[in-house]
Amino acid sequence: MMSEEKQMMDSIVGDLFFGEVKEENVFPFPGFTEEQQDFGREMVNAVSKFCEDALDCEKMDEESVIPDEVMKGLAELGLFGMGVNEDLGGLGLDYTLYSRVFAEVAAFDGAVATMIGAHQSIGYRALLNEGTEEQKAKWLPQLATGEKLASFCLTEPGSGSDAYSIKTKAVDNGDGTYTLTGQKLWITNAGTAEFYSVFAKTDHEIDGETKEKISCFIVEKGMEGVSFGEKEKKMGIRASETRAVYFDKVIVPKENIIGELGKGFKIAMNVLNSGRLSLGAGCVGGMKTLLKMATEHAKGRKQFGAPIAEFGLIQDKLALMAARIYATESIVYMTTGNMCKGLKDYYLETAVCKVYGSEALWEVCDQAMQIAAGNGYMKEYPYERYMRDSRINMIFEGTNEILRIFLALSGIRNPSESMKELGKAADVSKALQDPIKSVGVLTNFARGRFSKMIGQRLITKQHEKLDKEAGKFNSLLGQFAIQVENTLMKYGKNIIGNELPQKRIAEMAMNLYVMLAVISRTTSILNSEKVDQAKKDYCLNLARVALKDARAVVVTNLKSMTNHDDKIVKATSDMVCDNDGYGLDIINF
Incomplete structure (x- = not known):
């Protein structure tokens, strides 16, 4: 099921920062092929039936464990090796099918x-991405079949979002070992895993000086010196x-080094970039379940002689919940489809999927609980478990703030092929390696680049029923590009x-991507002869709600670029810190 032919594509979100949309990368929406549809339906149905029959979610949550029989059943379905080639024991799924199957699991638990x-998604992804053929042949068959579980070891007590500051060290012994x-802290699957992708500092001689860089090592559970802390007691995802x-x-033998020594930071970031995609897909699955629960309750619960589904404020919630799902689904599968077609630098797109999807799930969960009212707050109903489980998504694999x-900052960078015009190759290289650390070098180039783009019509291939929405997108994108330029002019390297x-720039970029994906997907649906009119009408309504919602976010942030407090x-926050909290008592003031 892996894509055979790929043509390298530009980042769609990256282009937005230039005020550009390359329509060939956006239209038509990269929907499922017939082969993907046939396999996907069969696989999703099998997963759904297994989860419905085998998962006692309340019991797993209460006992904080996934039973062995569940693990065995998941393995038999091939769910531990979805992205691994078939010759190594996996299913060989492409990004699109992987995301859809993963979403089905997340819909249950x-x-x-x-x-x-x-x-x-992260545990053995470094091996899949950068491993040698020998390394893959040695470990992937057991990992893909679920015989061995994998774990991703990056986070440390003093190093969360700032991965550069890890302290774990690997010293070269000079005999082929380290x-x-x-x-490492908060490591999922830690105690049950047999395979660990571990990131550690290694020494490197550079220009006569010893400098530390991050490298990636395969560590196995049976190695002497590996031990574990107590199982963490968590708010959610307890099992x-x-x-x-x-x-x-x-x-650790040197044969266990993944990729090039000293290139571990890039390896880790690439792993997290793809991992965020499955997280966004999982959020879609969770939202679908919550909306189904909320809809059933709204239709069955009567007040004042009518189902509450007939009340305007409940209708507002149901419509927005459905639109959130439609929007998140659109950006996830716009991203996966283009990755399958050859989107090489997808870190911006997957970050959008993670941030937007996790916050959409949280909102949908909150609204579902509100519709359920008192029932939603009771432990005998699943709402509170979904809420506890959902909260972590805004934290792990990069907090939404750091993303x-x-x-x-990544979006503000210029594409690498244009950087040569700036000169100062060392500064340019540094900026490309880590946009968060070096952005000032981009300023002068960006000014001229963005100003050329304003005023052009950007998307033209939308369905005529979306002409109004497309026009507003074009206008907002032009204004966004101007504000990016103005921000660079105002702040420079600061x-x-x-x-x-x-934050405002990120909010606008995310919601512009949402708008673009929704317009593209809805256009394909409206143009399809295989979709009946009722479904077309429904999707058009969902699109209009989602587009209005996303547009409002962009407009608000555009205004806030120049009119803010x-x-x-900052001053108020400083005072709060000085007071060690609120610092006031109504008695005294």
């Missing part, structure tokens, strides 16, 4: 989805296992330390 995602010492992992002078910064304008916010 967040803890099971977390375990599966931690295993393959001694690994350190600890998934989370522990600290300790490495006490673990001897907003990442989106804004944009790095100004997170409030970064950032200085007051």
Whole structure:
């Protein structure tokens, strides 16, 4: 099921920062092929039946464990090796099918989805991406069949979003081995896994100086010196296992190094970039279940002689919940489809999927609980479990705050082929390697680039019923490009330390991508001869609700670029810190 032919494509979200849309990358919407549809339906139905029959979600949550029989059943379905080639024991699914199957698991239970995602979306993803043929042949067959579980070890007690600051160290022994010492925190699957992708600092001689860089090592559970902390007691996703992992002078052979020595940071970021995609897909699955529950309750619950589904404020919630699902689904499968077609740099798109999807899920969960009212607050109903399980999505695989910064600063960069015009190759190289650390070098180039783009009509292939919405998108994109340019002119390299304008830029970029994906997907649906008119009408309505919602976010942030109270916010926050909290008592004031 893997894509055979790929043509390299530009980042769609990256182009938005230039005020550009390359319509060939957007239209038609990259829907499922007939082969994907046939296999996908069969696989999704099998997963759905298994989960419905085998998962006692309340019991797993209460006992904080996934039973062995569940693990065995998941393995028999092939869910531990969805992205691994068939010759190595996997299903060989492409990104699109992988995401759809993963969403089905997440529709039933967040803890099971977390375990599966931690295993393959990130656990052995570095091996899949960068491993040698020998390494893949050695480990992937057991990992793909679920015989061995994998774990991703990056986070440390003093290193969360700032991965550069990890302390775990691997020392070259000079005999073909390394001694690994350190600890990792909040590691999913830690105690049950047999395979660990571990990121550690290694020494490198550069220009006569010894400097530390990050490298990636395969560590196996049976190696002497590997131990674990107690199982963490979590708010949600309780059945998934989370522990600290300790490495006490673990001897690791050099054959266990994944990729090039010293290139581990890039390897880790690439792993997380793809992992965020499955997280966004999982959020779609969770939202669908919550909307189904909320709809059933709204239709069955009567007040004042009528089902509450007939009340305007409930209708408002149901419509927006459905539109959130439609929007998230659109960006996820716009992204996966283009990755299958050859989108090489997809880190911006997957970050949008993670941030938008996780926050959409949280909102849908909140609204579903509100519709359920008192029932939603009671433990005998599943709403509170979904809410507890949902909260982590805005934290792991990059907090939504750090990803907003990442989106804004990465988006402001210019494409690598245009950087040569700037000169100062060292500064340019540094900016490309880490946009969060170096953005000032881009300023002068960006001014001229953006100003050329304003005023052009950008998308033209939308269905005529979406002409109004497409026109508004074009206008907003032009204004967004101007504000990006203005921000660079105003802050220059100091944009790095100004997170409030970064947040506004990220919000606009995310919602412009949502608008673009929704317009493209709805256009394909309206143009299809296979979709009946009732479904077309429904999708058009969903699109209009989603587009209005996204447009409002962009407009609000455009206005806030010049009309804001950032200085007051900072001053007030400083005072709160000085007071160690609120610092006031109504008795005295």
